[in-house]
Amino acid sequence: MFDLDSVHTELLFNAHIDEFHVVDKDMLFGELSKGNFTDFHRTRASVYFLAKTRRVKFLPETFVVESGFCLSGKVRIGSRVETVRFNVAKILFEASGVKEGFTSWEHWATEVMSGWDVSGASNLPVDEIYRRFSSIDFELSSGAYLYIDCKLLQGAKGGELKARTVVNPVQLAHMFDWDVFDDIEVLYIGKSKGSVLNRTLNHNKWGAITSAVREDEMVLVYFLNISHSPIAKMVPHQMLRVVGSMTDDELDRDAVSVITEAALIKHFFKEKGFNEKIVNQPIEEVAMVKEILVDRGYTGVLVAVQLEGPLGVLGTDFTGHHNHHVARYTLQQL
Known part of the structure:
Protein backbone atom coordinates (compact mmCIF):
# COMPACT_ATOMS: atom_id res chain seq x y z
CA MET A 1 0.00 0.00 0.00
CA PHE A 2 2.41 2.70 1.21
CA ASP A 3 6.04 2.54 0.12
CA LEU A 4 7.93 2.91 3.40
CA ASP A 5 11.68 2.77 3.69
CA SER A 6 11.80 0.72 6.89
CA VAL A 7 9.95 -2.33 8.12
CA HIS A 8 10.01 -0.73 11.56
CA THR A 9 8.13 2.37 10.46
CA GLU A 10 4.57 2.82 11.70
CA LEU A 11 1.76 4.87 10.16
CA LEU A 12 0.19 7.45 12.41
CA PHE A 13 -3.00 9.48 12.00
CA ASN A 14 -1.89 12.87 13.31
CA ALA A 15 -4.32 15.79 13.85
CA HIS A 16 -4.61 18.95 15.89
CA ILE A 17 -6.95 21.90 16.38
CA ASP A 18 -5.55 24.91 14.53
CA GLU A 19 -8.35 27.42 15.21
CA PHE A 20 -11.24 27.68 17.63
CA HIS A 21 -14.04 30.12 18.45
CA VAL A 22 -16.24 30.07 21.55
CA VAL A 23 -19.74 31.43 22.00
CA ASP A 24 -22.23 31.47 24.85
CA LYS A 25 -25.00 28.99 23.96
CA ASP A 26 -27.56 31.77 24.46
CA MET A 27 -25.88 33.71 21.64
CA LEU A 28 -26.84 30.96 19.18
CA PHE A 29 -30.47 31.97 19.41
CA GLY A 30 -32.42 35.22 19.22
CA GLU A 31 -31.99 38.52 17.46
CA LEU A 32 -28.52 39.27 18.80
CA SER A 33 -27.08 36.20 17.07
CA LYS A 34 -27.52 37.80 13.65
CA GLY A 35 -24.24 38.95 12.14
CA ASN A 36 -22.08 37.26 14.80
CA PHE A 37 -21.30 34.14 12.79
CA THR A 38 -18.96 33.76 9.84
CA ASP A 39 -17.92 31.13 7.33
CA PHE A 40 -15.75 29.65 10.07
CA HIS A 41 -18.84 28.69 12.09
CA ARG A 42 -20.87 27.70 9.03
CA THR A 43 -18.42 25.75 6.87
CA ARG A 44 -14.83 25.57 8.15
CA ALA A 45 -15.33 24.18 11.64
CA SER A 46 -16.08 20.45 11.62
CA VAL A 47 -15.85 19.36 15.28
CA TYR A 48 -17.42 21.00 18.32
CA PHE A 49 -17.44 20.84 22.12
CA LEU A 50 -20.36 21.67 24.38
CA ALA A 51 -19.00 22.70 27.76
CA LYS A 52 -20.15 24.39 30.96
CA THR A 53 -18.65 26.80 33.45
CA ARG A 54 -19.74 29.28 36.10
CA ARG A 55 -21.73 32.09 34.49
CA ALA A 173 -13.19 37.12 27.22
CA HIS A 174 -12.23 35.19 24.08
CA MET A 175 -10.94 38.28 22.25
CA PHE A 176 -9.19 40.00 25.17
CA ASP A 177 -8.01 37.02 27.25
CA TRP A 178 -10.02 37.69 30.39
CA ASP A 179 -8.71 35.26 32.98
CA VAL A 180 -11.95 35.12 34.95
CA PHE A 181 -13.31 31.60 34.46
CA ASP A 182 -13.86 28.78 36.88
CA ASP A 183 -13.18 25.27 35.55
CA ILE A 184 -14.61 24.70 32.07
CA GLU A 185 -16.01 21.17 31.85
CA VAL A 186 -16.45 19.44 28.50
CA LEU A 187 -19.93 17.88 28.36
CA TYR A 188 -20.27 16.63 24.81
CA ILE A 189 -18.13 16.23 21.68
CA GLY A 190 -19.59 16.08 18.19
CA LYS A 191 -18.88 16.67 14.52
CA SER A 192 -20.79 17.76 11.44
CA LYS A 193 -20.48 16.79 7.80
CA GLY A 194 -21.95 20.12 6.79
CA SER A 195 -22.33 23.09 9.12
CA VAL A 196 -21.41 22.94 12.80
CA LEU A 197 -23.49 26.08 13.30
CA ASN A 198 -26.62 24.41 11.94
CA ARG A 199 -25.85 21.23 13.89
CA THR A 200 -25.57 23.06 17.20
CA LEU A 201 -28.62 25.23 16.53
CA ASN A 202 -30.73 22.11 16.12
CA HIS A 203 -28.99 19.84 18.60
CA ASN A 204 -31.02 17.02 20.14
CA LYS A 205 -29.03 17.22 23.39
CA TRP A 206 -30.07 20.74 24.34
CA GLY A 207 -32.99 19.63 26.51
CA ALA A 208 -30.91 17.22 28.56
CA ILE A 209 -27.92 19.54 28.83
CA THR A 210 -30.01 22.58 29.80
CA SER A 211 -31.75 20.53 32.49
CA ALA A 212 -28.39 19.46 33.93
CA VAL A 213 -26.89 22.98 34.10
CA ARG A 214 -27.46 25.04 37.24
CA GLU A 215 -28.83 28.56 37.19
CA ASP A 216 -25.40 30.03 37.96
CA GLU A 217 -23.75 28.11 35.10
CA MET A 218 -23.65 28.71 31.37
CA VAL A 219 -23.07 26.46 28.36
CA LEU A 220 -20.27 27.28 25.94
CA VAL A 221 -20.07 26.09 22.33
CA TYR A 222 -16.57 25.54 20.92
CA PHE A 223 -16.27 25.60 17.13
CA LEU A 224 -13.09 23.71 16.14
CA ASN A 225 -11.17 23.50 12.88
CA ILE A 226 -9.11 20.34 12.52
CA SER A 227 -5.80 20.20 10.68
CA HIS A 228 -4.24 16.83 9.92
CA SER A 229 -0.68 16.18 8.85
CA PRO A 230 0.38 13.96 5.98
CA ILE A 231 1.16 10.44 7.11
CA ALA A 232 3.54 10.57 10.04
CA LYS A 233 6.31 8.05 10.54
CA MET A 234 6.91 6.83 14.05
CA VAL A 235 9.86 4.54 14.62
CA PRO A 236 9.73 2.77 18.00
CA HIS A 237 12.08 4.25 20.58
CA GLN A 238 12.97 7.13 18.27
CA MET A 239 11.66 10.65 17.81
CA LEU A 240 8.44 11.25 15.86
CA ARG A 241 9.02 12.95 12.53
CA VAL A 242 6.43 14.08 9.98
CA VAL A 243 6.97 13.13 6.35
CA GLY A 244 5.54 16.03 4.39
CA SER A 245 5.72 14.38 0.97
CA MET A 246 3.35 11.56 1.87
CA THR A 247 -0.40 11.96 1.46
CA ASP A 248 -3.51 9.85 1.83
CA ASP A 249 -6.48 10.77 -0.33
CA GLU A 250 -8.80 8.68 1.84
CA LEU A 251 -8.36 11.17 4.69
CA ASP A 252 -10.96 13.67 3.50
CA ARG A 253 -12.68 16.23 5.74
CA ASP A 254 -15.37 13.82 6.93
CA ALA A 255 -12.93 11.02 7.74
CA VAL A 256 -10.65 13.36 9.66
CA SER A 257 -13.63 14.73 11.64
CA VAL A 258 -15.00 11.29 12.53
CA ILE A 259 -11.62 9.93 13.63
CA THR A 260 -10.80 13.09 15.60
CA GLU A 261 -14.21 13.04 17.28
CA ALA A 262 -13.80 9.39 18.29
CA ALA A 263 -10.31 9.96 19.71
CA LEU A 264 -11.40 12.99 21.75
CA ILE A 265 -14.55 11.30 23.10
CA LYS A 266 -12.44 8.43 24.42
CA HIS A 267 -9.88 10.86 25.82
CA PHE A 268 -12.28 13.10 27.74
CA PHE A 269 -14.90 10.62 28.94
CA LYS A 270 -14.44 7.49 31.05
CA GLU A 271 -18.15 6.77 31.38
CA LYS A 272 -21.19 7.36 29.19
CA GLY A 273 -22.88 10.71 29.68
CA PHE A 274 -24.21 13.02 27.01
CA ASN A 275 -21.88 11.13 24.66
CA GLU A 276 -23.23 7.58 24.74
CA LYS A 277 -21.48 6.01 21.75
CA ILE A 278 -17.75 5.32 21.39
CA VAL A 279 -17.01 6.02 25.10
CA ASN A 280 -16.74 2.32 26.00
CA GLN A 281 -16.07 1.07 22.47
CA PRO A 282 -12.57 0.00 21.37
CA ILE A 283 -11.40 2.72 19.01
CA GLU A 284 -10.51 0.10 16.37
CA GLU A 285 -14.20 -0.80 16.12
CA VAL A 286 -15.35 2.72 15.21
CA ALA A 287 -16.41 2.26 11.60
CA MET A 288 -14.30 5.01 10.02
CA VAL A 289 -11.27 4.13 12.14
CA LYS A 290 -11.49 0.49 11.10
CA GLU A 291 -12.14 1.15 7.41
CA ILE A 292 -9.79 4.10 6.86
CA LEU A 293 -7.04 3.36 9.37
CA VAL A 294 -6.87 -0.21 10.69
CA ASP A 295 -7.73 -1.99 7.45
CA ARG A 296 -5.23 0.16 5.56
CA GLY A 297 -2.24 -0.36 7.81
CA TYR A 298 -2.30 2.51 10.28
CA THR A 299 -0.97 1.62 13.70
CA GLY A 300 -1.71 4.71 15.79
CA VAL A 301 -3.88 7.78 16.35
CA LEU A 302 -2.58 11.05 17.79
CA VAL A 303 -4.89 14.05 18.28
CA ALA A 304 -3.61 17.14 20.10
CA VAL A 305 -5.80 19.80 21.70
CA GLN A 306 -3.73 22.84 22.61
CA LEU A 307 -5.90 25.94 22.88
CA GLU A 308 -4.60 29.39 23.73
CA GLY A 309 -6.04 31.78 26.30
CA PRO A 310 -8.28 31.34 29.36
CA LEU A 311 -11.06 29.71 27.32
CA GLY A 312 -8.55 27.09 26.20
CA VAL A 313 -8.22 25.72 29.75
CA LEU A 314 -10.83 22.98 29.83
CA GLY A 315 -11.32 19.30 30.51
CA THR A 316 -13.22 16.79 32.63
CA ASP A 317 -12.76 15.30 36.08
CA PHE A 318 -11.18 12.33 34.32
CA THR A 319 -8.55 14.34 32.40
CA GLY A 320 -8.09 17.39 34.62
CA HIS A 321 -8.54 20.97 33.38
CA HIS A 322 -5.67 22.42 31.33
CA ASN A 323 -4.98 23.77 27.85
CA HIS A 324 -3.01 20.83 26.50
CA HIS A 325 -4.65 17.45 25.94
CA VAL A 326 -3.29 14.61 23.84
CA ALA A 327 -5.43 11.67 22.72
CA ARG A 328 -2.99 8.89 21.80
CA TYR A 329 -3.97 5.33 20.87
CA THR A 330 -2.21 2.31 19.46
CA LEU A 331 -4.36 0.52 16.90
CA GLN A 332 -4.33 -3.26 17.19
CA GLN A 333 -4.27 -4.82 13.75
CA LEU A 334 -7.45 -6.90 13.52
Whole structure:
Protein backbone atom coordinates (compact mmCIF):
# COMPACT_ATOMS: atom_id res chain seq x y z
CA MET A 1 0.00 0.00 0.00
CA PHE A 2 2.41 2.70 1.21
CA ASP A 3 6.04 2.54 0.12
CA LEU A 4 7.93 2.91 3.40
CA ASP A 5 11.68 2.77 3.69
CA SER A 6 11.80 0.72 6.89
CA VAL A 7 9.95 -2.33 8.12
CA HIS A 8 10.01 -0.73 11.56
CA THR A 9 8.13 2.37 10.46
CA GLU A 10 4.57 2.82 11.70
CA LEU A 11 1.76 4.87 10.16
CA LEU A 12 0.19 7.45 12.41
CA PHE A 13 -3.00 9.48 12.00
CA ASN A 14 -1.89 12.87 13.31
CA ALA A 15 -4.32 15.79 13.85
CA HIS A 16 -4.61 18.95 15.89
CA ILE A 17 -6.95 21.90 16.38
CA ASP A 18 -5.55 24.91 14.53
CA GLU A 19 -8.35 27.42 15.21
CA PHE A 20 -11.24 27.68 17.63
CA HIS A 21 -14.04 30.12 18.45
CA VAL A 22 -16.24 30.07 21.55
CA VAL A 23 -19.74 31.43 22.00
CA ASP A 24 -22.23 31.47 24.85
CA LYS A 25 -25.00 28.99 23.96
CA ASP A 26 -27.56 31.77 24.46
CA MET A 27 -25.88 33.71 21.64
CA LEU A 28 -26.84 30.96 19.18
CA PHE A 29 -30.47 31.97 19.41
CA GLY A 30 -32.42 35.22 19.22
CA GLU A 31 -31.99 38.52 17.46
CA LEU A 32 -28.52 39.27 18.80
CA SER A 33 -27.08 36.20 17.07
CA LYS A 34 -27.52 37.80 13.65
CA GLY A 35 -24.24 38.95 12.14
CA ASN A 36 -22.08 37.26 14.80
CA PHE A 37 -21.30 34.14 12.79
CA THR A 38 -18.96 33.76 9.84
CA ASP A 39 -17.92 31.13 7.33
CA PHE A 40 -15.75 29.65 10.07
CA HIS A 41 -18.84 28.69 12.09
CA ARG A 42 -20.87 27.70 9.03
CA THR A 43 -18.42 25.75 6.87
CA ARG A 44 -14.83 25.57 8.15
CA ALA A 45 -15.33 24.18 11.64
CA SER A 46 -16.08 20.45 11.62
CA VAL A 47 -15.85 19.36 15.28
CA TYR A 48 -17.42 21.00 18.32
CA PHE A 49 -17.44 20.84 22.12
CA LEU A 50 -20.36 21.67 24.38
CA ALA A 51 -19.00 22.70 27.76
CA LYS A 52 -20.15 24.39 30.96
CA THR A 53 -18.65 26.80 33.45
CA ARG A 54 -19.74 29.28 36.10
CA ARG A 55 -21.73 32.09 34.49
CA VAL A 56 -19.91 35.39 33.94
CA LYS A 57 -22.16 38.44 34.36
CA PHE A 58 -21.59 42.10 33.66
CA LEU A 59 -22.17 44.61 36.44
CA PRO A 60 -23.29 47.30 33.96
CA GLU A 61 -23.33 50.20 36.43
CA THR A 62 -19.58 49.76 37.01
CA PHE A 63 -18.58 50.28 33.37
CA VAL A 64 -17.08 53.54 32.15
CA VAL A 65 -15.62 54.74 28.84
CA GLU A 66 -11.88 55.39 29.04
CA SER A 67 -9.21 56.72 26.72
CA GLY A 68 -8.00 54.66 23.80
CA PHE A 69 -11.55 53.58 22.84
CA CYS A 70 -11.55 51.29 25.89
CA LEU A 71 -14.22 50.47 28.45
CA SER A 72 -13.59 49.01 31.87
CA GLY A 73 -15.81 47.68 34.62
CA LYS A 74 -16.54 44.61 36.69
CA VAL A 75 -17.97 41.16 36.10
CA ARG A 76 -19.34 38.68 38.64
CA ILE A 77 -18.50 34.96 38.62
CA GLY A 78 -20.35 33.27 41.45
CA SER A 79 -19.26 35.13 44.58
CA ARG A 80 -16.17 36.63 42.89
CA VAL A 81 -15.97 40.06 41.27
CA GLU A 82 -13.23 40.78 38.70
CA THR A 83 -12.21 43.99 36.92
CA VAL A 84 -12.04 43.73 33.13
CA ARG A 85 -11.23 45.97 30.18
CA PHE A 86 -11.82 45.84 26.42
CA ASN A 87 -11.23 47.92 23.31
CA VAL A 88 -14.44 48.60 21.38
CA ALA A 89 -12.56 49.94 18.33
CA LYS A 90 -10.76 46.61 17.92
CA ILE A 91 -14.07 44.74 18.09
CA LEU A 92 -15.76 46.91 15.51
CA PHE A 93 -12.73 46.94 13.22
CA GLU A 94 -12.59 43.13 13.24
CA ALA A 95 -16.28 43.03 12.32
CA SER A 96 -16.18 45.92 9.84
CA GLY A 97 -15.35 43.96 6.72
CA VAL A 98 -13.17 46.85 5.47
CA LYS A 99 -9.85 45.88 7.03
CA GLU A 100 -8.06 45.80 3.68
CA GLY A 101 -8.54 49.55 3.27
CA PHE A 102 -6.86 50.50 6.56
CA THR A 103 -3.45 49.93 8.07
CA SER A 104 -4.78 49.30 11.59
CA TRP A 105 -7.79 49.63 13.87
CA GLU A 106 -6.40 53.02 14.97
CA HIS A 107 -6.41 54.21 11.36
CA TRP A 108 -9.99 53.02 10.90
CA ALA A 109 -11.20 54.58 14.17
CA THR A 110 -9.58 57.93 13.29
CA GLU A 111 -11.29 57.99 9.90
CA VAL A 112 -14.69 57.16 11.39
CA MET A 113 -14.46 59.70 14.21
CA SER A 114 -13.30 62.44 11.82
CA GLY A 115 -16.78 62.36 10.34
CA TRP A 116 -18.29 63.87 13.48
CA ASP A 117 -18.56 67.67 13.61
CA VAL A 118 -18.21 68.35 17.34
CA SER A 119 -18.34 72.00 18.37
CA GLY A 120 -15.37 73.05 20.49
CA ALA A 121 -13.67 69.67 20.32
CA SER A 122 -11.85 69.87 16.99
CA ASN A 123 -8.43 69.96 18.66
CA LEU A 124 -9.06 66.95 20.89
CA PRO A 125 -7.64 63.48 20.07
CA VAL A 126 -10.25 61.31 18.41
CA ASP A 127 -10.29 58.81 21.29
CA GLU A 128 -11.01 61.65 23.72
CA ILE A 129 -13.95 62.73 21.55
CA TYR A 130 -15.15 59.13 21.66
CA ARG A 131 -14.77 59.03 25.45
CA ARG A 132 -16.72 62.26 25.97
CA PHE A 133 -19.64 61.44 23.71
CA SER A 134 -20.04 57.65 24.11
CA SER A 135 -21.63 55.94 27.10
CA ILE A 136 -23.24 52.77 28.44
CA ASP A 137 -26.95 52.49 27.74
CA PHE A 138 -28.00 51.39 31.22
CA GLU A 139 -31.66 50.98 30.32
CA LEU A 140 -30.87 48.22 27.83
CA SER A 141 -27.81 46.66 29.48
CA SER A 142 -27.97 43.56 31.67
CA GLY A 143 -25.71 40.91 33.16
CA ALA A 144 -25.68 39.16 29.79
CA TYR A 145 -25.19 42.13 27.44
CA LEU A 146 -23.70 45.61 27.46
CA TYR A 147 -25.33 48.09 25.10
CA ILE A 148 -22.95 50.91 24.22
CA ASP A 149 -24.16 54.27 22.89
CA CYS A 150 -21.13 54.12 20.64
CA LYS A 151 -20.00 56.97 18.40
CA LEU A 152 -17.76 54.63 16.39
CA LEU A 153 -20.61 52.34 15.37
CA GLN A 154 -22.95 55.27 14.80
CA GLY A 155 -20.33 57.02 12.67
CA ALA A 156 -19.72 53.86 10.65
CA LYS A 157 -23.48 53.75 10.04
CA GLY A 158 -23.55 57.29 8.70
CA GLY A 159 -24.60 59.03 11.92
CA GLU A 160 -27.36 56.59 12.97
CA LEU A 161 -27.81 57.69 16.62
CA LYS A 162 -30.06 54.77 17.55
CA ALA A 163 -27.35 52.21 16.79
CA ARG A 164 -25.83 50.40 19.77
CA THR A 165 -22.73 48.24 19.99
CA VAL A 166 -23.75 45.10 21.87
CA VAL A 167 -21.18 42.82 23.55
CA ASN A 168 -21.40 39.80 25.82
CA PRO A 169 -18.88 38.46 28.36
CA VAL A 170 -17.76 35.33 26.50
CA GLN A 171 -17.16 37.23 23.26
CA LEU A 172 -14.97 39.74 25.10
CA ALA A 173 -13.19 37.12 27.22
CA HIS A 174 -12.23 35.19 24.08
CA MET A 175 -10.94 38.28 22.25
CA PHE A 176 -9.19 40.00 25.17
CA ASP A 177 -8.01 37.02 27.25
CA TRP A 178 -10.02 37.69 30.39
CA ASP A 179 -8.71 35.26 32.98
CA VAL A 180 -11.95 35.12 34.95
CA PHE A 181 -13.31 31.60 34.46
CA ASP A 182 -13.86 28.78 36.88
CA ASP A 183 -13.18 25.27 35.55
CA ILE A 184 -14.61 24.70 32.07
CA GLU A 185 -16.01 21.17 31.85
CA VAL A 186 -16.45 19.44 28.50
CA LEU A 187 -19.93 17.88 28.36
CA TYR A 188 -20.27 16.63 24.81
CA ILE A 189 -18.13 16.23 21.68
CA GLY A 190 -19.59 16.08 18.19
CA LYS A 191 -18.88 16.67 14.52
CA SER A 192 -20.79 17.76 11.44
CA LYS A 193 -20.48 16.79 7.80
CA GLY A 194 -21.95 20.12 6.79
CA SER A 195 -22.33 23.09 9.12
CA VAL A 196 -21.41 22.94 12.80
CA LEU A 197 -23.49 26.08 13.30
CA ASN A 198 -26.62 24.41 11.94
CA ARG A 199 -25.85 21.23 13.89
CA THR A 200 -25.57 23.06 17.20
CA LEU A 201 -28.62 25.23 16.53
CA ASN A 202 -30.73 22.11 16.12
CA HIS A 203 -28.99 19.84 18.60
CA ASN A 204 -31.02 17.02 20.14
CA LYS A 205 -29.03 17.22 23.39
CA TRP A 206 -30.07 20.74 24.34
CA GLY A 207 -32.99 19.63 26.51
CA ALA A 208 -30.91 17.22 28.56
CA ILE A 209 -27.92 19.54 28.83
CA THR A 210 -30.01 22.58 29.80
CA SER A 211 -31.75 20.53 32.49
CA ALA A 212 -28.39 19.46 33.93
CA VAL A 213 -26.89 22.98 34.10
CA ARG A 214 -27.46 25.04 37.24
CA GLU A 215 -28.83 28.56 37.19
CA ASP A 216 -25.40 30.03 37.96
CA GLU A 217 -23.75 28.11 35.10
CA MET A 218 -23.65 28.71 31.37
CA VAL A 219 -23.07 26.46 28.36
CA LEU A 220 -20.27 27.28 25.94
CA VAL A 221 -20.07 26.09 22.33
CA TYR A 222 -16.57 25.54 20.92
CA PHE A 223 -16.27 25.60 17.13
CA LEU A 224 -13.09 23.71 16.14
CA ASN A 225 -11.17 23.50 12.88
CA ILE A 226 -9.11 20.34 12.52
CA SER A 227 -5.80 20.20 10.68
CA HIS A 228 -4.24 16.83 9.92
CA SER A 229 -0.68 16.18 8.85
CA PRO A 230 0.38 13.96 5.98
CA ILE A 231 1.16 10.44 7.11
CA ALA A 232 3.54 10.57 10.04
CA LYS A 233 6.31 8.05 10.54
CA MET A 234 6.91 6.83 14.05
CA VAL A 235 9.86 4.54 14.62
CA PRO A 236 9.73 2.77 18.00
CA HIS A 237 12.08 4.25 20.58
CA GLN A 238 12.97 7.13 18.27
CA MET A 239 11.66 10.65 17.81
CA LEU A 240 8.44 11.25 15.86
CA ARG A 241 9.02 12.95 12.53
CA VAL A 242 6.43 14.08 9.98
CA VAL A 243 6.97 13.13 6.35
CA GLY A 244 5.54 16.03 4.39
CA SER A 245 5.72 14.38 0.97
CA MET A 246 3.35 11.56 1.87
CA THR A 247 -0.40 11.96 1.46
CA ASP A 248 -3.51 9.85 1.83
CA ASP A 249 -6.48 10.77 -0.33
CA GLU A 250 -8.80 8.68 1.84
CA LEU A 251 -8.36 11.17 4.69
CA ASP A 252 -10.96 13.67 3.50
CA ARG A 253 -12.68 16.23 5.74
CA ASP A 254 -15.37 13.82 6.93
CA ALA A 255 -12.93 11.02 7.74
CA VAL A 256 -10.65 13.36 9.66
CA SER A 257 -13.63 14.73 11.64
CA VAL A 258 -15.00 11.29 12.53
CA ILE A 259 -11.62 9.93 13.63
CA THR A 260 -10.80 13.09 15.60
CA GLU A 261 -14.21 13.04 17.28
CA ALA A 262 -13.80 9.39 18.29
CA ALA A 263 -10.31 9.96 19.71
CA LEU A 264 -11.40 12.99 21.75
CA ILE A 265 -14.55 11.30 23.10
CA LYS A 266 -12.44 8.43 24.42
CA HIS A 267 -9.88 10.86 25.82
CA PHE A 268 -12.28 13.10 27.74
CA PHE A 269 -14.90 10.62 28.94
CA LYS A 270 -14.44 7.49 31.05
CA GLU A 271 -18.15 6.77 31.38
CA LYS A 272 -21.19 7.36 29.19
CA GLY A 273 -22.88 10.71 29.68
CA PHE A 274 -24.21 13.02 27.01
CA ASN A 275 -21.88 11.13 24.66
CA GLU A 276 -23.23 7.58 24.74
CA LYS A 277 -21.48 6.01 21.75
CA ILE A 278 -17.75 5.32 21.39
CA VAL A 279 -17.01 6.02 25.10
CA ASN A 280 -16.74 2.32 26.00
CA GLN A 281 -16.07 1.07 22.47
CA PRO A 282 -12.57 0.00 21.37
CA ILE A 283 -11.40 2.72 19.01
CA GLU A 284 -10.51 0.10 16.37
CA GLU A 285 -14.20 -0.80 16.12
CA VAL A 286 -15.35 2.72 15.21
CA ALA A 287 -16.41 2.26 11.60
CA MET A 288 -14.30 5.01 10.02
CA VAL A 289 -11.27 4.13 12.14
CA LYS A 290 -11.49 0.49 11.10
CA GLU A 291 -12.14 1.15 7.41
CA ILE A 292 -9.79 4.10 6.86
CA LEU A 293 -7.04 3.36 9.37
CA VAL A 294 -6.87 -0.21 10.69
CA ASP A 295 -7.73 -1.99 7.45
CA ARG A 296 -5.23 0.16 5.56
CA GLY A 297 -2.24 -0.36 7.81
CA TYR A 298 -2.30 2.51 10.28
CA THR A 299 -0.97 1.62 13.70
CA GLY A 300 -1.71 4.71 15.79
CA VAL A 301 -3.88 7.78 16.35
CA LEU A 302 -2.58 11.05 17.79
CA VAL A 303 -4.89 14.05 18.28
CA ALA A 304 -3.61 17.14 20.10
CA VAL A 305 -5.80 19.80 21.70
CA GLN A 306 -3.73 22.84 22.61
CA LEU A 307 -5.90 25.94 22.88
CA GLU A 308 -4.60 29.39 23.73
CA GLY A 309 -6.04 31.78 26.30
CA PRO A 310 -8.28 31.34 29.36
CA LEU A 311 -11.06 29.71 27.32
CA GLY A 312 -8.55 27.09 26.20
CA VAL A 313 -8.22 25.72 29.75
CA LEU A 314 -10.83 22.98 29.83
CA GLY A 315 -11.32 19.30 30.51
CA THR A 316 -13.22 16.79 32.63
CA ASP A 317 -12.76 15.30 36.08
CA PHE A 318 -11.18 12.33 34.32
CA THR A 319 -8.55 14.34 32.40
CA GLY A 320 -8.09 17.39 34.62
CA HIS A 321 -8.54 20.97 33.38
CA HIS A 322 -5.67 22.42 31.33
CA ASN A 323 -4.98 23.77 27.85
CA HIS A 324 -3.01 20.83 26.50
CA HIS A 325 -4.65 17.45 25.94
CA VAL A 326 -3.29 14.61 23.84
CA ALA A 327 -5.43 11.67 22.72
CA ARG A 328 -2.99 8.89 21.80
CA TYR A 329 -3.97 5.33 20.87
CA THR A 330 -2.21 2.31 19.46
CA LEU A 331 -4.36 0.52 16.90
CA GLN A 332 -4.33 -3.26 17.19
CA GLN A 333 -4.27 -4.82 13.75
CA LEU A 334 -7.45 -6.90 13.52
